Amino acid sequence: MVCTNSNVNEIRKDYLLDRWVIIASERAKRPKDFVIEEKKIHKGTCPFCPGNISMPIIYKRGEPWVVAVVPNKYPAVRSEVSMQVQKGFLEKMNAVGFHEVIIETPNHSDQLENLPASHILEILRTFCDRTKMYMHDERVNYVSIFKNHGAAAGESISHEHSQLIALPVIPHDVKMELEKSESFRREVGVCPFQAIYLRERRSERLLLDHPHFFALAPFASMVPGETWIIPKRHVQRIDHLKKQELEELASLLKTVLTAMKKLFPGMPYNIAYHQSPRGKDLHFHIEIYPRVTKFAGFELGSGMFINVLPPEVYATSFKKVVT
Amino acid sequence: MVCTNSNVNEIRKDYLLDRWVIIASERAKRPKDFVIEEKKIHKGTCPFCPGNISMPIIYKRGEPWVVAVVPNKYPAVRSEVSMQVQKGFLEKMNAVGFHEVIIETPNHSDQLENLPASHILEILRTFCDRTKMYMHDERVNYVSIFKNHGAAAGESISHEHSQLIALPVIPHDVKMELEKSESFRREVGVCPFQAIYLRERRSERLLLDHPHFFALAPFASMVPGETWIIPKRHVQRIDHLKKQELEELASLLKTVLTAMKKLFPGMPYNIAYHQSPRGKDLHFHIEIYPRVTKFAGFELGSGMFINVLPPEVYATSFKKVVT
Numbered sequence: 001m002v003c004t005n006s007n008v009n010e011i012r013k014d015y016l017l018d019r020w021v022i023i024a025s026e027r028a029k030r031p032k033d034f035v036i037e038e039k040k041i042h043k044g045t046c047p048f049c050p051g052n053i054s055m056p057i058i059y060k061r062g063e064p065w066v067v068a069v070v071p072n073k074y075p076a077v078r079s080e081v082s083m084q085v086q087k088g089f090l091e092k093m094n095a096v097g098f099h100e101v102i103i104e105t106p107n108h109s110d111q112l113e114n115l116p117a118s119h120i121l122e123i124l125r126t127f128c129d130r131t132k133m134y135m136h137d138e139r140v141n142y143v144s145i146f147k148n149h150g151a152a153a154g155e156s157i158s159h160e161h162s163q164l165i166a167l168p169v170i171p172h173d174v175k176m177e178l179e180k181s182e183s184f185r186r187e188v189g190v191c192p193f194q195a196i197y198l199r200e201r202r203s204e205r206l207l208l209d210h211p212h213f214f215a216l217a218p219f220a221s222m223v224p225g226e227t228w229i230i231p232k233r234h235v236q237r238i239d240h241l242k243k244q245e246l247e248e249l250a251s252l253l254k255t256v257l258t259a260m261k262k263l264f265p266g267m268p269y270n271i272a273y274h275q276s277p278r279g280k281d282l283h284f285h286i287e288i289y290p291r292v293t294k295f296a297g298f299e300l301g302s303g304m305f306i307n308v309l310p311p312e313v314y315a316t317s318f319k320k321v322v323t
Numbered sequence: 324m325v326c327t328n329s330n331v332n333e334i335r336k337d338y339l340l341d342r343w344v345i346i347a348s349e350r351a352k353r354p355k356d357f358v359i360e361e362k363k364i365h366k367g368t369c370p371f372c373p374g375n376i377s378m379p380i381i382y383k384r385g386e387p388w389v390v391a392v393v394p395n396k397y398p399a400v401r402s403e404v405s406m407q408v409q410k411g412f413l414e415k416m417n418a419v420g421f422h423e424v425i426i427e428t429p430n431h432s433d434q435l436e437n438l439p440a441s442h443i444l445e446i447l448r449t450f451c452d453r454t455k456m457y458m459h460d461e462r463v464n465y466v467s468i469f470k471n472h473g474a475a476a477g478e479s480i481s482h483e484h485s486q487l488i489a490l491p492v493i494p495h496d497v498k499m500e501l502e503k504s505e506s507f508r509r510e511v512g513v514c515p516f517q518a519i520y521l522r523e524r525r526s527e528r529l530l531l532d533h534p535h536f537f538a539l540a541p542f543a544s545m546v547p548g549e550t551w552i553i554p555k556r557h558v559q560r561i562d563h564l565k566k567q568e569l570e571e572l573a574s575l576l577k578t579v580l581t582a583m584k585k586l587f588p589g590m591p592y593n594i595a596y597h598q599s600p601r602g603k604d605l606h607f608h609i610e611i612y613p614r615v616t617k618f619a620g621f622e623l624g625s626g627m628f629i630n631v632l633p634p635e636v637y638a639t640s641f642k643k644v645v646t
Contacts, residue, residue: 008404009418011492019495022418024399076347076621076629081331089522090542095332095345144627146620154619165621169334172342173626199412219413272624289623296477297469298399298488300612301595303496304467306399 012220016180016192017173021220021305025313047073048103048159058100059130061122068103069126075099076165083139083168096139098166102126108159112149113257121250127164127273128239128246134166135237135278142167142174142277145238150268153291162271170277177274178282191234193283204312207319208252212245215256217311217318224309225264225290227256227318235284236276256288259322263314264290335543339503339515340496344543344628348636370396371426371482381423382453384445391426392449398422399488406462406491419462421489425449431482435472436580444573450487450596451562451569457489458560458601465490465497465600468561473591476614485594493600500597501605514557516606527635530642531575535568538579540634540641547632548587548613550579550641558607559599579611582645586637587613 009024045052050064059069077097085093104112104123112120131143147162148155170178184192200206200216207215207227216228229252235241241249261267268291276282299305332347368375373387382392400420408416427446428438435443454466470485471478493501507515523529523539530538530550539551552575558564564572584590591614599605622628 009399009401010415011400011418011490013414015412017495018498020492022399024397024418027397027399074347074350076332076345076350077334078332089338089518091336092333092542095334095347144621144625146624148619152617154617154622163621167334167627169343169627171625171627172340173624175341176626195412219415270620270623272620274624287624289620294475294477295618296471297593297595297612298467298486299477300593301469301496301597301610302467302494303499304490304492304494 014220015196017176021222021307023310024306025308025310027308046108046159048157048161049108050106066119067122067126070101072099072101096168098134100164102162104160110160112160113254117251117254120254124246124250130164131237132239139168140166142170145273147271153268153270178280181282191283193230205315207315210248210252212248213252217315221307221311222305223289224292225260225314227288229286237284238275259318262321263317264292267292337543338519340499344545344630346633347629348631348633350631369431369482371480371484372431373429389442390445390449393424395422395424419491421457423487425485427483433483435483436577440574440577443577447569447573453487454560455562462491463489465493468596470594475591476593501603504605514606516553528638530638533571533575535571536575540638544630544634545628546612547615548583548637550611552609560607561598582641585644586640587615590615
């Protein structure tokens with residue numbers, strides 16, 4: 001039998017995708033010639049603090065606001081350009097879409113997990129409203145919501161925020177998840193994310209089991225501390241969650257991030273919200289990636305990952321610190 | 324007409340893969356709250372300097388050696404474990420394979436691009452011999468060769484080296500390239516990498532056109548300064564290159580890296596050598612990724628990329644500094 005936590009490394013496949021991960025805990029011991037220091041600098045004023053915001057506030061919650069949405073000043077995609085497409089060997093289109101910043105708190109020094117669950121709920125409600133609105137625009141085929149926390153995770157402004165990019169195309173990883181979900185449903189008769197719950201509910205990788213959601217250290221975790229939060233009910237998009245589900249999610253997100261930060265103090269991290277593209281059926285879920293290791297030439301050149309922390313070891317530590 | 328270098332961002336598709344990149348040059352202007360400093364530290368002795376090497380030298384070139392190969396002390400995969408496979412919803416196998424370090428020079432302070440082309444040729448010959456040898460092992464289905472230079476690129480020891488991992492599985496990205504190559508050949512009748520040359524030879528993205536190889540800033544570059552080096556002849560693996568092709572490649576690699584370092588001084592970078600898996604037909608090529616920006620939540624959550632430097636702008640700068 002192949003054993004976890006022995007000296008034998010494993011190559012594991014994602015539940016759905018053809019993505020292989022080498023679980024190689026010994027590599028964590030290797031020596032390092034480098035230290036990387038991340039320094040916060042304060043050049044002038046923060047553009048996300050109330051009073052400094054130069055972009056129009058196009059959505060807010062609370063008065064005065066506790067969550068505010070502004071257009072991204074340096075957008076990757078724009079709404080006012082026309083939808084021109086060039087087909088052929090060099091395929092391209094104008095970058096049509098919407099790119100906005102969700103400022104998650106007016107207070108510069110707040111950390112997301114220290115906010116009350118009621119405040120985190122306001123952030124999630126913002127994601128719901130914005131997703132719903134953009135899905136009314138027929139040019140939009142996918143709404144990507146994500147968070148970068150810390151410079152190593154690609155954050156440029158340290159005031160807590162998430163971003164939303166509404167896209168005319170379905171991104172590669174979402175397309176793959178979708179295709180594999182569809183074939184799984186055809187073959188097995190259930191949604192693969194519900195199959196994950198049935199298979200993992202009694203495994204050591206289950207982190208938390210709440211009435212409407214579960215948190216999981218996935219079998220083929222790409223990075224140390226990778227954590228997924230998945231609704232038990234088959235829900236396609238964040239705006240399809242019911243009131244009590246959203247309330248539970250806010251509280252669960254706070255619990256999960258608090259425990260993760262105890263294990264990885266000051267961790268840079270990314271959150272990605274995966275939801276269904278237009279007219280498609282993908283089970284909504286959240287993926288959290290601590291960015292405590294680097295993607296190197298192997299990962300970039302192969303699409304395979306080497307992870308030095310087995311998810312079972314992470315899950316054991318998580319359950320010791322979670323409250 | 325969709326224009327490059329205008330204010331309109333573009334969403335571009337890779338020549339082959341379903342991988343979309345948003346070319347968004349304006350985002351390069353956004354302010355930053357962080358500075359990242361990479362410091363080299365020297366804790367004790369370098370394990371790759373002659374005299375300090377604790378692992379057995381299993382291959383070398385020159386006497387005394389100019390290039391030496393040692394097993395990786397912290398291997399991701401191992402040759403002495405048995406080939407056990409677990410199928411089903413949780414699919415995994417023992418991490419069987421070979422993981423080694425190619426020490427590219429005995430001198431700690433050398434930089435790859437400053438070595439004479441004749442020395443770089445010895446490194447490439449090492450890659451050839453090692454690839455050939457591992458492909459004789461029937462458990463090996465793919466030989467991945469890659470280089471991490473600088474901490475931001477995942478390098479842990481700063482003495483110049485590359486790594487080779489011989490794998491029992493075909494990594495995701497290689498599998499995708501392979502499938503798309505096969506369907507392209509069926510439909511169009513030629514290898515897509517030869518089609519790339521025919522299409523790009525007169526484009527502004529062509530960086531260098533040598534008798535046996537060309538260097539290219541690819542149409543859907545994922546990162547600023549992404550550079551591919553492709554043989555014009557259809558070659559499946561690095562060890563299938565002829566003597567004069569290998570000599571040209573050594574010299575071209577030196578030229579390309581020298582120019583790139585002029586544009587991105589001190590750049591961390593990765594090199595990935597893509598070659599054919601066992602029994603498959605993928606056109607051998609080299610991909611070089613400067614690591615001057617970060618992969619953030621959008622990239623991790625979607626598999627799409629935002630690149631702030633259009634390849635045409637990079638190519639123009641490259642051609643000004645290349646000698």
